[in-house]
Amino acid sequence: MTAGPFTLVSFHAHPDDEVLLTGGTLARAAAEGHRVVLVTATDGGAGLAGPVAPGSGAMLTLGARRIAELRASAAALGCARVELLGYADSGSEAEGPDSAVPDGAFSRADVDGAAQRLAAILLDERADALTIYDPAGGYGHPDHVQVHRVGRRAAEIAGTRLVLEATADRRWLARAGAVLRRFSAVRALGRGAATGQSVLATAYTASGDLTHRVDVRAYTGAKRAAMQAHASQADGGDGARTLALLLRLPRPVFRRVLGREWFVEPGRPSASAGAALEDDIFASLR
Ligand SMILES: [Zn+2]
Known part of the structure; x- marks a missing residue:
């Protein structure tokens, strides 16, 4: 048992997943x-993109652009290090029956194999804690489900003491x-996935199964800046993008809507x- 400071590794599937x-x-832990x-895990290269601005960004592939955005987002949140595992994005259609x-x-x-690579980072960092996703990957994207599987295995290999499943x-x-x-x-803007009621009925986690509700209201400025860093995701697509929706909220509402984050710590009473x-x-480490 120790009072810290601790090292936290946060594992995600695509650039921008770290924010919501x-x-x-992450911003609170760093502060x-x-x-x-x-x-x-991936560069998000199969994601949707907005129009590439004339000039500097025009020559970038979507993947390269999203990696640059990821680094800007991580800086806004106070991350000390960013690592990419370099896998390909499975794509947003990956759930469908005709998925390619x-x-x-x-x-x-x-x-x-993927877990060994994450475990090498956990060992290098002597990580005390790892965040992954819940077993269903929140809403079922196969890359998010894989974050759960690979993250759990990596924590076993590295002997990481604390694993938290980020959820809502x-x-x-x-x-x-x-x-x-x-x-x-x-x-x-919002005619779709971001607010779809049928999705909400089974996605993420029932209130009674949660172990953590983290008050991050003081860090919603950093969260907003990190979201803005992911410009290719905020101005693109069919207009139903979650980031674009949320960035349009007035600041006090943004703070209220995005001021809490939830986790499940397996083994801890819910x-x-x-x-x-x-x-x-870090309660279980103290
Ligand atoms: Zn994702």
Whole structure:
């Protein structure tokens, strides 16, 4: 048992995944003096992109552009180190029956081989804690499910003491969806996935299964800056992009909607077992 400071490794599938579920937590941990390391499995090269601005960005592939955005986002959150595992993005259509998942896609990578690579970083950093995703990868994207599998195995290999599954409170998701629909600027954009009720019924985590609710209201400025760094994801696509929706919220509403983040720590009593939700992600290490 120790008071820290601790080293936290946060493992994600694509550039921009680090922001919504964990950005405030990473910014808070860094601001409180802990070492924060971001590891991203893919370059997000299969994601949707907005128009490339004339001039500097025009020659970049989407993957290269997203890696540059990832580094800017990580800097805004206070991350000390960013590592990319270099797998291919499985793509946003990867869930469908006719999916064409590219060669080298993270979702099809050998779990043990990928875990060895993440474990090498965990050992190099002497990481105290690792964040991954819940077993369903939140909403089921195969690269996110793979983050869960690879992350768990890597923590076993490296002997990482604390593993936290980044998720969201399903009850909060429904409420946030209602808030988003109240804003006309958002409503005009949001005809789809970001607020879809059928998705919300089963995605992420039921309130009673959570172990942590982290207050990150003081870090929503950093979270907003990190979201803005992912410009290719905020101005692109069919207008239903989550980042674009959220960046249109007035700041006080943004702070209210994005001021909390949730985790499940396997083995720790959850809310339905009568435990109070923990605000400190390092509580089990202290
Ligand atoms: Zn993702």
